[in-house]
Amino acid sequence: MPPRPGDALAAVAVGVVSAAGSVGAARHGNPAHPLDAAAFVLLAVGSAALLWRRVAPVTVLAVTLAAALAYLLRGYGIGPVFLPVVVAFLTAAPRLPRWPMYALPPIGYVLFLWGVPWATGREYPPVSAAVGVAAWLLTLVAVAEVIRQRREAIRARRQRARERARVAEEERLRRASEERLDIARELHDVLAHSLSMINVQSGVALELLDSRPEQAGVALASIKEASRDALVQVHAMLQSLRRGAETPPLTPPPSITDLDRLVARARDAGIEVATTVSGDTRPLPTAADLAAARIVQESLTNVARHSTQTAARVSVRYRSDAVEVQVDDDGPAHAPPGSGAGGGSGIAGMTERARALGGSLAAGPRPDGGFRVLARIPLSDTGSGAS
Known part of the structure; x- marks a missing residue:
């Protein structure tokens, strides 16, 4: 790896200061050996090594x-010969474990202050x-x-x-995944409910087309209205996806308060739905209201799809x-209720x-026959306003 420009500049600066300082120290001091090429x-070797510090x-x-x-053992005198060592130590010590690095200054202290004079015969x-x-060494470590x-x-x-x-x-x-799940649930609820009612009404229309054409006309009108509403709601979802979550819906969402x-x-599809409401009727948080409404719609869709009965009871408490939302029919069911045609996700x-x-939801056969969906949704204001 080539040296960095900053390291090259630092090496040159240290080399110049070391050489100039050593020349000055030799002139004003009394070195045992005068400066020579060695x-x-x-000095150049110590400074040049900093290129790869x-x-x-x-x-x-x-x-x-x-x-x-080597410089001191040859008797050249002191001078700024330790400047490359200082730069190298300040580069290595912060990168390596404290124990071996911080042990070097005491070892060097003994080696250079007493070991070198002992080896060269100079005064301590x-x-x-x-x-x-x-x-100075303590300051260097700090x-x-x-x-x-x-x-x-x-x-x-x-x-x-x-x-x-x-x-x-x-x-x-996570939010993107939750948004995809929300979109999938909305599409399923809108399309499954509408298409199931269209399927029931179309069957009624076919049966009555010859014998009672006026009632067949009513069924066809219901089919037209259901398909139109489904298209409007799907269009509103697609517009929201294109423009962002701030886009207001084109149609108001279903509400449990308007049962x-x-x-x-x-x-309209021919199911006799009896409704009962108990408790203090009041506006609900938007998310809870929509969830309760969709659960009622999906439960009635399952009655139209799978039950042999044409009556259901919806209770809201x-x-x-x-x-609490409870939907009952007297079954029995043709297929697992809510499983959807072909194994859907109702x-x-x-x-x-x-x-x-x-909240929680329980769905399954009743002990006395028929099928029940019972959901309990907490009324939390988190993230939602009142509808």
């Missing part, structure tokens, strides 16, 4: 230490110089720790940002914290609607 080669920090630190040690440094170097903490804070912020992005993406996918209007189409869709609002 001295400048060692980010790629191989440990190796670069070892090279700069070796160059500085005075106590004041030893204390000053120790304080700076390395500050850099480490800053790097860890930046890494933690980036990790949190990635986690927030991941959670946001999961939430977006006679809700069961009118089933009555308003509780203080919930609304009961599954009703159950999903109830559970999505924290």
